[in-house]
Amino acid sequence: MFGVLFEQTADGQRYIDWLLSGLGWTLALAFFGWWIAFGIGVVVGVGRTVKNRLFSTLARLYVEIFRNIPVLVQMFLWYFVFPEVVPSAIGNAIKEMPPPWASFFPALLCLGLYTASRIAEQVRAGIEALPRGQVEAANALGLGGYPTYRYIVVPQALRLILPSLTSEVMGIYKNTSVALTIGLMELTAQARQISEATFQTFSAFGAATIAYLCLALIAYRGMTLIDRAVRIPGTTPAKLAVDPELADVQQAGALPGAMEAVK
Amino acid sequence: MNALDFSIIAQSWPYLWSGLLFSLSLTAAAFAIGMVLGTCLALVQHFELPGLAQVVRAYVALIRSIPLILVLFWFFFLVPIVLGHLSGSGRPIPISATYTAFITFGLFEAAYYSEIIRVGLRAVNKGQFEACQALALSTYYTYRQIVLPQVFRVASPIILSQTIILFQDTSLVYVLSLTDLLGAASKLAQLNGRLVEMYLFVAVVYLVISSAGSQCVASLRKRYSLASR
Numbered sequence: 001m002f003g004v005l006f007e008q009t010a011d012g013q014r015y016i017d018w019l020l021s022g023l024g025w026t027l028a029l030a031f032f033g034w035w036i037a038f039g040i041g042v043v044v045g046v047g048r049t050v051k052n053r054l055f056s057t058l059a060r061l062y063v064e065i066f067r068n069i070p071v072l073v074q075m076f077l078w079y080f081v082f083p084e085v086v087p088s089a090i091g092n093a094i095k096e097m098p099p100p101w102a103s104f105f106p107a108l109l110c111l112g113l114y115t116a117s118r119i120a121e122q123v124r125a126g127i128e129a130l131p132r133g134q135v136e137a138a139n140a141l142g143l144g145g146y147p148t149y150r151y152i153v154v155p156q157a158l159r160l161i162l163p164s165l166t167s168e169v170m171g172i173y174k175n176t177s178v179a180l181t182i183g184l185m186e187l188t189a190q191a192r193q194i195s196e197a198t199f200q201t202f203s204a205f206g207a208a209t210i211a212y213l214c215l216a217l218i219a220y221r222g223m224t225l226i227d228r229a230v231r232i233p234g235t236t237p238a239k240l241a242v243d244p245e246l247a248d249v250q251q252a253g254a255l256p257g258a259m260e261a262v263k
Numbered sequence: 264m265n266a267l268d269f270s271i272i273a274q275s276w277p278y279l280w281s282g283l284l285f286s287l288s289l290t291a292a293a294f295a296i297g298m299v300l301g302t303c304l305a306l307v308q309h310f311e312l313p314g315l316a317q318v319v320r321a322y323v324a325l326i327r328s329i330p331l332i333l334v335l336f337w338f339f340f341l342v343p344i345v346l347g348h349l350s351g352s353g354r355p356i357p358i359s360a361t362y363t364a365f366i367t368f369g370l371f372e373a374a375y376y377s378e379i380i381r382v383g384l385r386a387v388n389k390g391q392f393e394a395c396q397a398l399a400l401s402t403y404y405t406y407r408q409i410v411l412p413q414v415f416r417v418a419s420p421i422i423l424s425q426t427i428i429l430f431q432d433t434s435l436v437y438v439l440s441l442t443d444l445l446g447a448a449s450k451l452a453q454l455n456g457r458l459v460e461m462y463l464f465v466a467v468v469y470l471v472i473s474s475a476g477s478q479c480v481a482s483l484r485k486r487y488s489l490a491s492r
Contacts, residue, residue: 068473069466070431073445077466080458170328177330181437188333201340209329209337216328 002207004200015194015204022190023211025100029107029186030173036112037119037172042158044116045123046149059120066117071178074114078106079182100184107179115172122164126157159230166223173215187211271457272464282447283468289368289443290430296369297429298422301376306406308377309384319377326374331435338367339439360439372429379421383414420484427476431469444468 005016047059066074083091097105130153138148180189191208195201272279307319326334342363343355350356387410395405415422434445442450445465452461 064474064477065470068427068431068470068477070434070445070469072434072437073462073466073469076445076449076462080452081462084459174328174330177332178435180332188330188336191333192336195336195340205333205337205340208333209325212329212333213325 002203004198004203005194005207007198009197015198016207018185018190018194019187019207019211022185022187022208025104025179025184025186026173026176026215029104029111029176029179029184030169033108033111033115033172033176034169036108037115037168040113040116041119042123042154044120045127045157046154048120048124049127050145063117063120066114067121071110071114071175072181074110075107075178075182078110079103082106103179103182103184106182107176107184111172111175111179114175115168118171119165119168122161122168123154123157126161127153129160130156156232159232160235162223162227162230166220166227169219169223170216173219174212267460267463268457269460269464271455271460275451275455278451279444279447279464282442282444285441286430286433286443286445289364289433289436290426292365293368293372293429293433294426296365297372297376300369300373302380302411304373304377305380305384308381323374323377326371327378331371331432332438334371335364335367335435335438338370339363342366360436360441364436364439364441368429368433372425375425375429376422379418379425380414383418384410386417387413417487420480420487423476423483424480427473427480430476431473434469 005019006014009015009018044059044062047055048063050056069077083094085091086094095102134152134156135148138152143152176186177188179186180192185193187208191204195204198204304319304323308316308323310316339360343357346356346358347354391409391413392405395409400409433443436443437446437449440446448461448465452458
């Protein structure tokens with residue numbers, strides 16, 4: 001069934017090489033996008049819980065804007081609109097980037113910032129789920145605002161929300177496929193290209209589907225291992241997901257807690 | 264950079280409006296199909312129907328691990344073939360991209376809704392089932408009148424936020440060249456070259472509708488959490 005993948009293409013490669021290069025772009029986008037998202041997400045998530053009105057309003061605005069515009073529209077904003085609205089020197093420099101990078105960087109930025117808004121909500125839920133005694137004890141020990149967050153609140157919150165971050169990992173690699181609309185030849189785009197070149201639609205999409213399934217499995221297993229290593233003793237993912245205080249964690253959709261609660 | 268000129272939006276409003284209507288009707292249809300089918304899928308898993316439960320579980324896991332765009336491509340390719348088989352002619356029956364989109368979104372969302380409802384079913388207090396048994400209610404009556412209403416109420420914020428995600432995801436029908444809100448804007452943008460205004464406007468429309476939805480989620484959640492304490 002997958003024999004077609006090993007046939008020669010017009011450009012002297014095999015079709016499977018197309019798929020692998022697509023997989024490479026998908027992985028690169030998901031991996032680097034994840035770290036952008038994680039960094040910004042933690043900062044914004046913390047920002048949503050601080051007392052400072054300015055910070056919490058800015059953080060809230062960030063989340064509202066990036067979470068409520070579809071990824072595809074954001075993709076177009078970064079790819080088509082952004083170079084037009086920045087000063088023309090920068091805009092032209094962006095437009096003159098060589099082909100794969102001209103779609104890769106907008107896609108990276110788009111996925112990173114979009115996923116950050118979702119991670120920020122998880123981080124906020126995690127922080128709000130911590131017992132208040134943690135912050136009070138830190139205050140009693142004379143820790144200021146920054147050390148309290150840096151050493152007490154954020155590390156515990158991150159350990160709490162780890163199960164629901166799994167769904168964000170799976171979300172970001174699935175969303176990489178949206179990059180095909182701005183011309184990045186990632187996995188789904190390559191599968192479509194193979195199907196158009198060979199008319200072996202079933203094999204082409206089947207191979208891509210299997211690749212995505214493997215990625216999902218790896219992400220799931222990896223996050224389970226990390227969770228097992230860092231989970232706060234005495235808490236279980238199941239408890240985490242059912243806890244009404246963490247409704248926001250579940251809220252991120254069917255994705256998070258839901259899946260973990262079962263295992 | 265040229266000066267922004269939003270009068271172009273007013274001129275092309277009727278076309279954009281029809282696109283928005285398509286987005287909304289796709290959302291509504293997918294919601295209806297997804298909820299009905301999703302509840303069935305959840306119940307099949309809840310009752311552990313032999314054989315069927317495994318198939319459903321595999322379907323839900325599969326759909327949830329691959330990107331929606333790939334699912335759209337799959338259905339675009341598969342639905343005519345399946346219809347051909349069903350009709351007995353054995354030859355693919357071409358159907359319009361619009362119907363494909365409706366079918367795909369319905370089946371795709373069913374997987375997501377079923378997961379929400381399945382978790383909701385587990386959250387219902389055991390005492391409710393025991394009370395139903397003590398009152399000798401039939402299984403159908405128990406689920407129809409006692410259990411499912413509670414599930415829907417508990418899960419209503421999550422269901423609504425999944426529906427907001429669904430509304431945003433309908434923009435992906437762009438890959439099937441359909442004329443939803445984004446599709447309409449991009450077709451106009453290619454004609455008149457006003458990319459910046461068109462895409463900014465579309466972003467604002469999505470932002471306003473989805474934010475309004477998020478506010479509803481927040482108030483639903485508040486109401487529910489008050490009722491439970």
